[in-house]
Amino acid sequence: MPKLTRLWPLVALLLLQACSSLPPENYAPKLGQMGKDVMWLPTRDELVTQLLTAAQVSPEDEVVDLGAGDGKIPIAAARQFGARAWGIEYNKDLAALAQRNGREWQTVCASCMATSSRKTFLKPVWSPCTCWKS
Numbered sequence: 001m002p003k004l005t006r007l008w009p010l011v012a013l014l015l016l017q018a019c020s021s022l023p024p025e026n027y028a029p030k031l032g033q034m035g036k037d038v039m040w041l042p043t044r045d046e047l048v049t050q051l052l053t054a055a056q057v058s059p060e061d062e063v064v065d066l067g068a069g070d071g072k073i074p075i076a077a078a079r080q081f082g083a084r085a086w087g088i089e090y091n092k093d094l095a096a097l098a099q100r101n102g103r104e105w106q107t108v109c110a111s112c113m114a115t116s117s118r119k120t121f122l123k124p125v126w127s128p129c130t131c132w133k134s
Helices: 003-021 045-054 070-080 094-104
Strands: 062-066 086-087 129-131
Touching: 045 070, 045 086, 062 070, 070 094
Parallel strands: 062 086
Antiparallel strands: 086 129
């Protein structure tokens, strides 16, 4: 237990830093902007639906989207197919945008660190979180 007590200030500092570095509400990624390893390009809504349909996604499934970007795939998996969806995004600005997009589409969204609830989505510090239809 003493080790955990010593780690608490570090955890609190990391949480504070993550919360203070969120992008502005009007953040929009630029078409073709370079990320860590790849460039961001939006996926058309029709293509997302076709991909999830071809994969035969159902409410019994879990969908994992690595490099989730704006969150379209996990949001659609949750909203349209009832699946539990995981979005993992390295870019904190895109992760925050995905959270906002989830709220706009009335999909349950919150920060993983901020809650122990299962009703979470993407958070802007590179961790997997989940999303499903509200």
